[in-house]
Amino acid sequence: xxxxxxLGAGLLGIGLLAGLILPQSASAQTLxxxxxxxxxxxxxxxxxxxxxxxxxxxxxSGYAIEVCQVVVDAIKFKLAQPALKVxxxxxxxxxxxxxxxxxxxxxxxxxxxxxxxxRERMSYSIPVVSGGIGVLLRGDAAQSLRDVLSGKPARSGPxxxxxxxxxxxxxxxxxxxxxxxxxxxxxxxxxxGVTVNAITVDDYGKGIELVRARQADAFFGExxxxxxxxxxxxxxxEVLVLERRFAAEPLALAMGRNEDDLRLLxxxxxxxxxxxxxxxxxxxxxxxxxxxxxxxxxxxFALP
Numbered sequence: 434x435x436x437x438x439x440l441g442a443g444l445l446g447i448g449l450l451a452g453l454i455l456p457q458s459a460s461a462q463t464l465x466x467x468x469x470x471x472x473x474x475x476x477x478x479x480x481x482x483x484x485x486x487x488x489x490x491x492x493x494s495g496y497a498i499e500v501c502q503v504v505v506d507a508i509k510f511k512l513a514q515p516a517l518k519v520x521x522x523x524x525x526x527x528x529x530x531x532x533x534x535x536x537x538x539x540x541x542x543x544x545x546x547x548x549x550x551x552r553e554r555m556s557y558s559i560p561v562v563s564g565g566i567g568v569l570l571r572g573d574a575a576q577s578l579r580d581v582l583s584g585k586p587a588r589s590g591p592x593x594x595x596x597x598x599x600x601x602x603x604x605x606x607x608x609x610x611x612x613x614x615x616x617x618x619x620x621x622x623x624x625x626g627v628t629v630n631a632i633t634v635d636d637y638g639k640g641i642e643l644v645r646a647r648q649a650d651a652f653f654g655e656x657x658x659x660x661x662x663x664x665x666x667x668x669x670x671e672v673l674v675l676e677r678r679f680a681a682e683p684l685a686l687a688m689g690r691n692e693d694d695l696r697l698l699x700x701x702x703x704x705x706x707x708x709x710x711x712x713x714x715x716x717x718x719x720x721x722x723x724x725x726x727x728x729x730x731x732x733x734f735a736l737p
Contacts, residue, residue, distance in 0.1 A: 463688070463695045464512065472518040473508060475501055476538030478526050480636060482661045482683075483719040484562070487542040492543070493521045493723050496719040500561050500706065501542035507702035523640065524526050527611060527635075530554060531694055535688050536729025540699070543685035546613045555559060558699045560683035560734045561707075562644055565725070569663070569674050579605065585678050605630040607640040607649040617680060618653050630677055644672060655682070657720065683734070704735040 469474045477485040477493050488494035509517045522538050533541050534554035544564070546659045547557040554736070568582050610633030615720055622629045632649055634640040645668075659674045673736035686703075688695055706712055710733065713723045723731075 450521060453674070455474075463536075463692050464687075466700070467508065467517070467539060468512050468514065471514060471516075472507060472520050473540070474504070474520045474522055474538045474639045476509070476522045476524045476532055476541045476543075478529055478541075478543040480638070481543050481638050481658065481692045482665065483657060485582045487523070493523075496542045496562065496715070497542050497686065499715055499718075500703070501540060501543075502703045503706050504540065504686075507698060511698055526609075530687075533689060535687055539686040539688065539695070545687060546682050547685050547687075548613065552690075554690060554693055556696050558686040558688070558696065559703055559707075559736060560685050562657075562684045563730050563734075564682040564684045565654060565656050565678035566617060566680045566682065567674055567678060568657050569644060569654070569672055570629045570640060570650070571647070572670050572673055574650065577676070582596055583675050584653065603629075604649070604650040605632060606645045607634055607652040609634055609637065609640060612654075613682065614653050614655065618638060641668070641672065651666070653679075700736055707731045707735040716728050 475493075477495075477498060479485070479487050481495070483495055484497040485493060485495040505517070505519055509515050509704070521542075522532075524532055524538070524541075524543075529541055529543070529545070530551060532538055541582075544562045545551075546564070551557075570579060570582070596650075606618060606629055608618050608631060615631075615633060618631060622631070632643060634643065637654055640652040640654065641662060644652050656674060656678055663669055663672060663674060686699065688699065706715075713728070716731070717725045717728075
């Protein structure tokens, strides 16, 4: 029995899927399409570990993939189709929003940031992970840069959040283009009036290689993705991810806009998962121990 099946069976065993039989409504088009096709299409972004990626066996893996499997089990239960087929569709990050909004996949199984702009085209589930912007530096980065990016007073001036330079000018920063993190970095530099050379890249590997090659002083990105990349590629010591989170970013699963029935079903399954004893095991498999403060955050994401 796969780990997905074990998790699904555990959830069924403790009654987490009870009560998911919901009244039908006129907005059930995606559920109706899934039922007729006997297949649910799950999109995912590769190389977005630990959220989603292709494993060594060529199969989709990651935290969000496992979370989506719980949703799939709820949909099977709702539609009374236990043999419902699951089709995974690998997407490029830059194409994911268009594919979801056009109905190319039924659910995006990579946790992403919900924004007002994205909500014009997609709907989002309740948050499934508490993310945030982090920064990666070389292990031999100047202590002054390390201090100021850690939020400590710089020797040459005050910190980022209340200064005209904060020790952050005349540096080169890399960031993945077209992301919420890029917008945040550019807003910070505009607000502070600092001179910063910002390089955009199309994936995390390229950004981190710029830092390793000393072509960038730092790489800003989703902190969990930075940490996972360093660990997977055994780069500890050569580069490091600072403990500081510059901004909190609740991440969620995306689906087509105005899909009320599907969203209600997804949120019901996720709420039960987040409140269940099984959640800590799933979380720890991808992020490490779930402390009490984090447990309360995830319980708070769940709807009553």
